[in-house]
Amino acid sequence: MSTSIRFKLSFMMFLEFFIWGAWFVTLGTFLIQNLQAEPFQISNVFSTQSLGAIIAPFIIGMIADRYFNAERILAILHLVGAVLMFQMYKATDIATFYPYVLVYMILYMPTLALVNSVSFRQLTNPETQFSSIRVWGTIGWIIAGLAISFLFRWDSPEGAQEGALRNTFLMAGIASAVLGLFSFTLPKTPPIKVDSAEKPSFASIIGLDAIKLLKDRNFLIFFISSILICIPLAFYYSNANPFLVEIGLSNATGKMAIGQVSEAVFLLLLPVLFVRFGFKKTILIGMLAWVVRYLLFAYGNAGDLSFMLIIGIALHGICYDFFFVSGQIYTDSKAGVKYKSAAQGLITLATYGVGQLIGFWVAGFIGDKYQSIKETDVAAFWQQTWIVPAGIAFVVMILFMILFKNEKIESKTV
Template structure:
C-alpha cells in the first residue's frame, strides 16, 4: 500500500467518525433542551442507530456487494447524508426532526462497513495495516468533541448552540462524500451472484449458536447493550445537569481510553483468556454507572471522570474481545457472516431494546422540567450489567475444542473452530 493510499484511507476514517461524533454525543442534550422532548423521545431518536444497523446489511449485501463500487456508494450516501443533517438542523420539534434523522441513520450506518471494505481491499496484511488507519476514526471522534467544547456549543446556561453540531457534521459529510470519489476503486465482489436474505443478514452463522458457550456469549452481548444505551442517549444530558463544563471534549476521554486499551488487548488476551476478558468488560459497565450515580461536579468529580475513562475497558474488553472470539469460532467459511450476525444482534436488537427502556426510565425519574434523579437512573443499568456478568460467569464455559460440544456434528466441527 502506497503512502498516498494510506493517507487517503486515514482521511476517510477521520471524517467518517468526525461526522458521527460531531452530533451524536450531544443528541440527548439537544433534544431535551432545544426541542423540549421527553426521555422516551430521546430514546426513540437513539434507536435510529439500531434501525440503521438492521437495515445496513441489505444495502451492503444487495447493492455494494453486487452492483456498484464501494467508494461510489460511500460518496453518494454521504452527500445525501449531508443534506439530511442540514435539514435536521432546521427542525423545530421532534415530529419533524425524527423522520429526517431516521432516514439519515439508515443511510449512515452502512457507511461504517463501506469504509472498512474500501480499506481492506487495498491491504496485503490487514491485521498489521488496518489498526493505524482505523485509529484515525477514533481521533476524528475526539476532535469533533474538542471542537464543540472549544466553540462553547455545549456551554452551561445561555442560549443553546448545539444545533450547530448538525451543520458542522453536514459540511463534513459533504466533504467526505466528494472525497470518496477520489478513493481507490473498490468494485463489487459478488457481481452476478445470487444472494439469499440469510446470507445478507449473516444468518448462515446461526449455527454458531449450537455451541453452548457461544450461545451464552450471544445472549450476554444482547443483554449488555441494554445498559450501553443509557450511556449513548443520556450521558451528555446527565453531565450537563451535574454542572460539568466542556462536557463533549471531556466525554472524548473515553475514546482516548479506548485507543490505549486497544493497544493492550493482546497483552491481556494471553494472560486472562476469553471468559475473564468478557467478564472484566461487563464489570466495567456496572462500575462506571455506579460512579455516575454517586459522582458530582464538586468533591466527587473524579468519579465522573473515572466513569468516562472506563469506556476503554467497557468497549475493548467486551466488544473487541467478542469480535475476536467470534472470528476464531467461525472459521474461514463463516467469518463475514458471523461478524454481521453479532453486529445485528448487539447494535441492532440489543441497542434497540436498551434505548426504548432507557427513555422510559429517565422520564419516570424526572423531578422537574430541568432535573432528574440521576442516582436511581444510573443504578438501574448498573444492576442490569451486574446481573448479566454474574449469569455469564455461572454459565459460560471457555472451551478449547469444538469436539467437546455434543451439539455439533462432525461436519459442523470441520466448518468451525475455537482457537481461543
C-alpha cells in the first residue's frame, strides 16, 4: 500500500469519527441546556442512532454495494450531512431539531460501513494493516473531545451561559463538508460484480439468515445477553456527559476522551487476554466492569471523590472491548463460513438497533421518573439514575454466568 493511499484512508477515518465525537458526546448536555428538553425527548433524540443502525443495512447492502462506488456515496452522504448539521446548529427548539437529527443519523450510520469498505478494498493484508488505519478514527474522536473542553471550552460554565455547545454542530458540519469533498479523491471502490443468483437478499444482509444459529443454546443466551447489556450502554451514551457537567466536573468532555484511549489500549490487549481467560470469563469481566462503572458514577463526586469518576470513564475499554469485540469473535466462530456476514449483521441489528433502542427508552423513563428529585438535589438524582443500569448489568451478568456453558472458542480473529 502506497504512502498516499495510507494517508487518504487514515485521514478519512480521522474525520469520520471526529465528526461523530464532535457533537454526539455532548448531545445530552446540549439538549438540556440549549433546548430545555425533557427526559423522554432526549431519549427519542438518542434513539435516532438505533433507527439509523436498523436502516443502514438497507442503504449499504441493497443500494450502495450494488449500484454505486463506495467513495462516491460516502461523499454524497457527508455533504448532505453537513447541511443537516448546519440546520441542527440553527435549531432553537426540540421540535425543529428532531427531524434533522433523525435524517442525519439515518444517513450517517451507513458511512461507518462505507469507510470500512473503502479501506478493506485497498489493503493487501487487512489483519495486520487495518488496525493502523482504524486507530486514526479513535484519535479523531479524542481530538474532538479535547477541542471542545480545552481549546474552545464550550462545555464550561461560561460556555453554558452563552449556549456555546451549539457550536459543536457547526464544527461537525464543517468537518463533514471537508470529508464529503475529500471522499471524491479516495481510491475508486466500485461495486463487486456478482451473478444475479449470488446477490444477497435483504434478509441475509441484516442477518436474518443467521436466525438458525439461535437453535444453539449458548448462542441464544449470548444473543439475549447482548440485547440486554445494551440497556446500560444506552444510559452511558445519553447521560454521561450531562451527569459530569451538572455535578461540576471541569473539562468533562475532554476527560471523557480517556474512555477512547482506554478502548484503544484494551483492543490491543484483548487477543492475549481472550486466549488467557477464554470467552465466558472475558465476557463476564466486561459485564462486571459495567456494574463497577455505574456504582462509581453513583457514589463519586466532582470533589474529593472525582477519582471515582475518572476510573469509571477509564473502564470504557473493558466495558466495550471485553463484551462487544469478544462477542464479534464468538459470533464469527459459531457462524461458519456460510453465515459469517449474516451472523455479524444479526448481532449488530440486535445490539446497536434493538438493544440500544430499548435502552434509550428505559433511560428516558428513569430520567422522567426521578425528575422531581433533580429539582431539589442534583447529586441524589444522578445517584438514583446510575443505580438502575448498574442493577440491570448485574442481573445480566448473573444470568449469563449461570446459563452460559463454558466452551472453547477457536477463531482466526484472535
